[in-house]
Amino acid sequence: MISSTIANLLSKNNKLQDIEVKGWVRTFRAKRFIALNDGSTINNIQCVVDFENTDEATLKRITTGAAVHIKGSLTESQGKGQSxxxxxxxxxxxxxxxxxxxxIQPKKHSFEFLRENAHLRTRTNTFSAVMRLRSSLSFAIHKYFNENGFYYMHTPIITGSDAEGAGEMFRVTNLDAKNPPLNENGEVNYKEDFFGKETNLTVSGQLEAEAYAMSLGKVYTFGPTFRAENSNTSRHLAEFWMIEPEVAFMDLAGNMDLAEDFMKSVLSYILEHNREDLEFLESRLLDEEKSKPxxxxxxxxxxxxIKFVVDNNFKRVSYTEAIEILRDCKPNKKKKFKYIIDQWGADLQSEHERYLVEKHFNCPVILFDYPANIKAFYMRLNEDGKTVRAMDILFPGIGEMVGGSQREERLDVLKEKMKALDIDEEELWWYLDLRKYGTAVHSGFGLGFERLVMFATGMGNIRxxxxxxxxxxNAEF
Known part of the structure; x- marks a missing residue:
């Protein structure tokens, strides 16, 4: 007899028959009723033990967390709450x-406690639901790109360049930490390091993805990235996953079209395939909301x-128009914003982004044409000389979800921007080559996967x- 999953046993199409199932005990009460879960669904199945014909030693070992193999008959339930x-x-x-x-006992545990037991926390309903949704979103992402003619590429995790220019990177080395080789200037001699140069863990696969887009047309990366930012906020991780598509011959308008269609597609997928998990997490959130002012x-x-994103057209608004709206709005005039908007060039905060989405436009918003001095060097400079063809997608409850741009394809302009930011041309010689040989308009965007999972699950902490x-x-486990 083949072992069944609990999800299959609870499905409407399943037949009443002899079955066997394996899973973990959630609760065992009255020496008779086991609530069993195997991770295939948020729901437990009740297993009724004939305790009169089960030896006492076995009954004592049926405890919360125990793994069991059960053989029995699937029958119509005599009690309430399950069929x-x-x-x-x-x-x-x-x-x-x-x-x-x-x-992980059958009682309420704090998220802090569960993080300390991350190897076991998916035994709870909340975390099993979150991780099933994470898996479904991953599948939906690959499905979308595969069906739309993209090629999946694996960009390097170890890199000699800093795509973001942030400088907050983890160094990769096999030099002796206590006695590294020094050059004639008394500095660490990275020529003797494993790669013959200073290398780091990547903060983005974008630059390498651009190279492949300029030959394969449409590519995407979906992999781990790293940021050595000493921040302990609920929105920061040192290791996280990024989705980064790059498309040749696509301008900013096409980039916005792609990003909107992509976001609607992956969120529609979980609405269709993860309804029970979403309903459970929604119920959890509603209970949490009751305790708030x-x-x-x-x-x-x-x-x-989620439906707000799926069902609404995204409003496209220039950064300049957004600044005017924010400068003249009541929260800004009455100084209710933590960060007051008083002039063009301000870097928008989450409170500003949420106001635009949730109060002013009442739909997801795409902001575009940002000031050049608050965006990365690779974004295409507009004709006004002060803005770049960048775009950010703003969602309710979370603010910025996607960031992207049309890339600077003009060699002379890119060189000038790199010089102004003191970016060494020799370090990115191959990136500049893309502007020498067959250069063309191209665009792409980046989406922090954990931020998407936070939005889709309602969880308040990225951890x-x-x-x-x-x-x-913290590098436990």
């Missing part, structure tokens, strides 16, 4: 089970926020949407 249950014929305890020391409560439920978070002073 079917399993009448247990035999039960085998797999491995050891220690009820007293198992940390009225002014801090969200106007939309979790599923409403809770990645299996094993890496943050300052």
């Amino acid at each position: 079917v249950e399993i009448q247990v014929k035999s039960i085998e305890i797999l491995g050891d089970s220690d009820a007293e020391s198992f940390p 009225q002014a801090e409560r969200s106007d939309m439920s979790l599923i409403e926020k 809770d949407v990645i299996p094993f978070p890496r943050t300052p002073q």
